[in-house]
Amino acid sequence: MGGRDATMVLLDENGIRCDGRKIDEPRKIMIRAGGLKNADGSAYIEFGDNKILVGVFGPRDVHPKHMSNTDTGILRVRYHMEPFSVDERKRPAPSRREIEISKVIKEALEPAVMLEKFPRTAVDVFIEVLQADGGTRCAALSAASVALADAGIPMRDMVAAIASGKVADTIILDVNNEEDQAGQADMPVGYMPNLKKITLLQLDGVLTSEEYKKCVTVGVEGCKLVYEIQKQALNDKYFGKKGD
């Protein structure tokens, strides 16, 4: 299940992390655009051991009606984890954590989506975490951007996301589950590389002002790596080698 040892060394003397990565090396990332038949746009991401599916509907009529806005479209995001996605079975109803993450992801995506072009409508983003292993909000945000693009919704840029953090007094890229539990700081970063704007930033843990600067920088650089994989996923679907 968890599999890895809780008493492991987070960073060894050669700068190798508990899962064999270097300090600035992300986990293996695979993104597929499309795949769902009924959704207007969709994406699937495997980010290390995270497995996340995103479906997008809209722009479409708003229900309940009072939520609609005559000046602009609205974006609604639901982040949800399956009961079997984590070690101990999660109760199916949405938790406070899931509600907060839904909100931060929504606010991270809003600057990217041209909602003002679709007044009185809603764009719904449904995120389903099938398997979680640390960093789900970043993986979910990256996949949601691809799903929105796959749905053909006009966007200013895609949001790419990855977490940086501090483990054994060292700033690292892409915090995994063990590092999140035992490390010193975790900082999820969402970034639009073309517009050079950070749209998601959270931090838990203690950093000096120098470390903070380094941590954000490492996160932003990581986002640029993720961005290339996002573009490749869309490229593969729409101009692809095999065809979808």
Next chain:
Amino acid sequence: MASKTVLDELKRTQILELLEQGKRIDGRALDEPREIVIEVNAIPKANGSAKVRLGDTEVLCGVKIQPDKPFPDVGDKGIFMCTAELLPLSHPTVETGPPQAPVIELARVVDRGIRESHMVDVSQLVIEKDKSVVGVFADIVVIDYDGNLFDACSYAATAALLTSKSPKWTMVDDKVTIVDGEESKLPTTTIPVSVTMGKIGNHIVVDPNGDEWDSMDARVTITTDSDGNICALQKGGSDGFTLDEMVQCGETSIRVGKQIREKLKAAQEGVQ
């Protein structure tokens, strides 16, 4: 799923006209289920899992096995529970929030089919009588909708349970403690298979697809076990069946169930 529109009416007329000639809208025989693709161990972190595609319907089941308190009146039996949920990304009309009656029926029918077949041997899931037992939770989520969720969910749960590995627990100083490195197959006794049939006009079709599902007048889901016994049944929809039709449906469910059971066995043997 949604309210009826003119297009739905036209589709129903077309489906009925084809059935009069003994044909189905997607070219299948009346008693022919759609292609079934089973991918077991889709979620390695779960104790067992399976992704099942039934035509264009796609569902995922993950099994979690963990210590739990027994129900007060059955302290000598473990717990088995099966849930089902329609994810909002599976269809444009699915809404978030508390489950509606059709989804509750779905979860209960799938749970009942597996429970009543006594597939999971709960008598072997006791850590200490009346104190601590093993709970087996099969949670199913619908990823893509194209009709007949009953069977797709049932096959996913069954395949996930058949390939589940259970950790072992014992009581040490009155505390439930995991025994390191010991894993065994989840004790199962039979392979239940549900077969859902839809009635459209006077015709009965096996495994209705999305269009057929929207056009049908009534349905029946019959679950059979490995011995060919019928162990659970649910009739739904606002029309009735004649006695002859119900008898016919029973026979069909045993015959078709047998073919599908072979696919589940193959999926199970694939991992061993």
